[in-house]
Amino acid sequence: MAKKEEIKKIPTHVGIIMDGNGRWAKKRLLPRAMGHSAGANNVEPTCKAAWDLGVKYLTVYAFSTENWTRSDDEVSTLMKLLKQYLEGCKEKCLKNNMRVRIIGDISRLSKDLQETIISLEEYSKQFDGLQFQVALNYGGRDEIIRATRKIAEECKEGKLSPADISEESFKNYLDTADIPDPDLLIRTSGELRISNFMLWQLAYTEMYFTDVYWPDFDKKELEKALEYYANRDRRYGGRKS
Ligand code: IPE
Ligand code: IPE
Ligand code: MG
Numbered sequence: 431m432a433k434k435e436e437i438k439k440i441p442t443h444v445g446i447i448m449d450g451n452g453r454w455a456k457k458r459l460l461p462r463a464m465g466h467s468a469g470a471n472n473v474e475p476t477c478k479a480a481w482d483l484g485v486k487y488l489t490v491y492a493f494s495t496e497n498w499t500r501s502d503d504e505v506s507t508l509m510k511l512l513k514q515y516l517e518g519c520k521e522k523c524l525k526n527n528m529r530v531r532i533i534g535d536i537s538r539l540s541k542d543l544q545e546t547i548i549s550l551e552e553y554s555k556q557f558d559g560l561q562f563q564v565a566l567n568y569g570g571r572d573e574i575i576r577a578t579r580k581i582a583e584e585c586k587e588g589k590l591s592p593a594d595i596s597e598e599s600f601k602n603y604l605d606t607a608d609i610p611d612p613d614l615l616i617r618t619s620g621e622l623r624i625s626n627f628m629l630w631q632l633a634y635t636e637m638y639f640t641d642v643y644w645p646d647f648d649k650k651e652l653e654k655a656l657e658y659y660a661n662r663d664r665r666y667g668g669r670k671s
Pocket of ligand 3: 449450451
């Protein structure tokens with residue numbers, strides 16, 4: 431008999447909406463910033479756990495296009511943590527054989543942060559272990575609009591004909607052009623919504639929601655999510671054979 435691990439269905443691509451940092455801090459009577467810091471520290475262990483469990487692509491939602499509406503103080507805390515994380519990321523890539531890409535509109539980020547991102551993406555291209563995406567200033571609607579703009583430009587320049595726009599070709603204009611759609615989406619902290627995450631890519635993704643706050647989401651919790659996924663009977667609109 432095959433071992434359980436061998437017969438288990440593992441999702442190729444897992445997306446995570448890392449929610450609940452604020453509530454995690456509140457529960458401990460700590461400032462929200464401490465929750466964000468604990469949340470940021472949980473990213474690397476999650477990457478390792480995902481890879482250990484057989485996941486090839488992991489995409490995490492770190493900062494949405496709507497998160498700019500938070501207080502200046504909170505936005506600047508989040509940007510500082512993101513910068514710190516991304517600056518230390520080359521070392522993590524080397525250690526964990528991990529490639530990092532950013533999805534989202536980086537043009538609204540500070541010049542500093544943009545340079546860090548470009549250099550990190552270039553450096554980490556060589557690694558073929560975990561393919562890790564960080565969604566930063568990311569919104570699903572914004573991504574679709576940016577893709578549409580690129581397509582419209584190409585049509586205007588005569589490089590593309592409107593009749594040639596298809597689901598397959600449209601996908602190539604998204605930030606996730608070379609990345610397969612997520613098989614499993616996890617949202618921590620109990621909210622049952624998508625909050626503008628990967629709207630196009632989630633069309634047929636299985637969804638897993640847990641009440642656990644992001645800083646407490648560990649390998650055991652990830653295993654529970656993967657167990658849930660393994661027991662799902664995936665459908666794509668057809669009939670079960
Ligand atoms: C997730 O935690 C982090 C970001 C959205 C950047 P929250 O800050 O949303 O935490 P809650 O939802 O207030 O608990
Ligand atoms: C979604 O969480 C965005 C990230 C995790 C980065 P939010 O906490 O911002 O989403 P809402 O406001 O609860 O929908
Ligand atoms: Mg939240």
